[in-house]
Amino acid sequence: MNGVSKISVCEEIALVSFQRIPSDIATLASIFTRLANAKVNLDMISQTAPQGHLIGLSFTLRSEQLVEVLELINQFREDHPDIKPMVSNGNCKIQLYGEEMRELYGVAASAIEAISETDAELTLISTGEVEISLLVPKSSCDAAVKALEEKFSVKAEYGI
8 A cells, every 4th residue: 555546747838937026916827817808728826925925926838829828917917017937848757546545644755755865956835635736847757757766566548
């Protein structure tokens, strides 16, 4: 019982991060509404805890939708000139899934430890009750996946 029954890998993932976003729900709603109206399908959404009146926000999307997001970034910056966007393309999302995670502690620790034993860089982590999503640069994907397959004795499925 190791907590992981499935590993899936999705390549060609872009990461968009914003620093210095005003910490108010109206600004967040505006960002997400504009992305939704542009039919951008987001994944792995992560917000930092407020630092004063500012937050950081990161999310992933399929690389093929990055052009639409780059256009929106310019609109966001017009409304909020202090927002600092960062874009990283050419990433790989590795998702660990297991119903056992709901009751089992240490699964994320085991996954992160496995990746730490490679030269892979870990860029973003998001979790749910029965899943852990890990974003790594595409250059690190094979090493990270191999380490996770060995750690959890599960063969990864690609293209999911």
